[in-house]
Amino acid sequence: MGILMILFTFLGGITLSAQSAINGTFSRKAGTIETTLLTFLTGTMFLAIFILFFGNGNVFAILEVPKWQLSAVFLGVLFLLFIIAAVPKIGVIATNITVIIGQLVIGIVIDNFGWFNSLVIPLDMKRYFALLFMIIALYFIYRGNKRASEETTA
Amino acid sequence: MRYISYILALLAGAALSFEGAIYGELGKTIGKLETSFYNFFVGSIILGLLWLFFGKGKLSYAVEAPKWTLLGGVLGVVYLTSIVISVPFVGVGITMVAVIIGQLAMSMIVEHYGWLGSKKSRINKEKILAIISMVIALVLVY
Incomplete structure (x- = not known):
């Protein structure tokens, strides 16, 4: 089981690289902000379906958690924006x-x-x-x- | 001007670590998949606003672009899900090492052949040395 999981995560790393390459290509024609927006939008759609079938947490608890825990979304946005800006250059x-x-x-x-x-x-x-x-x-x-x-x- | 891109990439990595630590806490309350859904959902709203005010590109290119260039969002979800599933089985350390090695190997191959529309750039001695140094650093951290 362990080795299978490691292979699976290895695949995860591969998809992350593929993502930066694909997004870099798309951004050359569409722009940095536009590419990031599209990535977030399609990601949201996929996760919505995923959660409907496999989610066992509680999204609505979001209103009760300490606000600093919610601030990470800005970092998530910056992360993708910066990567999409850097790939076409370096x-x-x-x-x-x-x-x-x-x-x-x-x-x-x-x-x-x-x-x-x-x-x-x-x-x-x-x-x-x-x-x-x-x-x-x-x-x-x-x-x-x-x-x-x-x-x-x- | 190139070094600005390197600084951006460093900052992106730093943001990812902070994000991971903070979301780890959030995940305990609302669930892991729900946390990434929160991230993507609210991120879409923030970017929607950014795009309205500062977008200079062409979002409508999404309609005419080759379909494979639209896969970025799904791949991000695959990445995240693979980590969420694997951590309870093998631990954070091994998970991160496996992800990073996958990431490095794939980037090298993608760029060497110029796949996925990336600029073709051959593997050379320096790049291999860079990856060896990264693997040593990883072993030392975990």
Whole structure:
């Protein structure tokens, strides 16, 4: 069961990359805001059907939860807007690697301080090294991308 | 000007982490699928407003565009659902590692062949080194 789940999540990662590539293509003709709007609209439609069949939570409890928990939607919007803006300029792989690095760095910070009721996991030696390798990765992807675009224009 | 795009992508990742932490809390109250529905639904409203005031593109292109370019929304839902289903079975750590490796492998292939309308950009030594460094960083984090 476990290995099947891992494969399934692996597929999830694949769809995320495919999404950024497809959205980047669509945005060249339709525009950044328009592409993001369309992604959110179609996503809403699919989830509405999904919830009708498989939802076992309570959407209406939304009115009772603390408001800060609802503020994350602005972050969700920014996330997609920024990705759609970046892909046509720097490409799929540089965007994805850079997003992951931003995600991991903030993840490590949130863990360290235990913000938002999360588990406290202190920033130890291993995680310092992880940060170092992310910076190295960022450097390589920048260099690699620059070289690739020089080769295609040359 | 290129580096601005890198900063945007970094900020997008940072936003995703904050979002994940906050929605984790919301999910406990209203349910996981319901949380992503909330995100997509209210996000549509926010973007509808943004589009009305600042949209300079052409939304009607959706009608004439090749249909596969409209799949972005569904793919986002597949991604989210796969995470929601997998976390209880294998834990957050392994889930994130599997997602990220899938994401990296796929981006490299997509771009190498110029699939899905992306700009073709060959795999080179630096890109492979970047991915190796990412995998090392992932192992160190979890």
